[in-house]
Amino acid sequence: MLKTFTTPRGLVALAAGxxxxxxxxxxxFQAAGYPPCPLCIDQRWPHLAAAVLGALILAFRLPMVLALLGALAAAITGGIGVYHSLVERHLIQGPTSCTSSAPGSMSAADLLQQIQNAPLIRCDEIAWQMLGITMPNLNAVFSLLFAALWLLAWAKSRRA
Known part of the structure; x- marks a missing residue:
């Protein structure tokens, strides 16, 4: 059984799965009451693309060169996860559409407009964490692992 997951198609199944x-x-998590911020949503689309791509590769025995697209999708969501992790820990400035700015750096009219246009869920607040590990942290780590699995699948297919 374990040997199945070391083949190129098995690795695609692991990464896409x-x-x-x-x-x-x-x-x-969203159904449990943790609504996503805009950066959380952005991290979901590449996962969807990778999962669908993996299913198509497996179902239709598509060429394994497409695993490179899976690696790209996983790397993109991993990169967004790293970026989001830095934003939520206030190490870098996030997108103004979902983070707060220092009130002293803007006029009263600009501050009022930001408050009126602010989304309900902010990207620079940690919605959930366990032992200091947040959802974007987990996404970044797992996504980069999935990217490595996609690349390994492609490399193994070239040797076969």
Whole structure:
């Protein structure tokens, strides 16, 4: 059984299944009352692309060169996860559409407009964490692992 997951197609199944699991987990957290911020939503789309791509590769025995697209999708969501992690810990400035600015750096009219246009969920606030590890942290780590699995699948297919 373990040998199945070391073949190129088995590695695609692991990587795509991992993206599907992360996406399902995010939707479960949302259903449990943790609404996503805009950066959280942005992290979901590449997972969806990777999961669908993996399913298509496996179902239709598509060429393994497409695994490079899966690696790209996983790397993109991993990069967004790293960026979001830095934003929520206030290490870098996030997008103005979902973070707060220092009130002293803007006029009263600009501050009022920001408050009126602010989304309900901010990207620079930690919605959930366990032992200091947040959802974007987990996404970044797992997504980069999935990218490595996609690349390994492609490399193994070239040797076969």
């Amino acid at each position: 991992g993206s599907a699991a992360v996406l399902a987990g995010a939707l479960l």
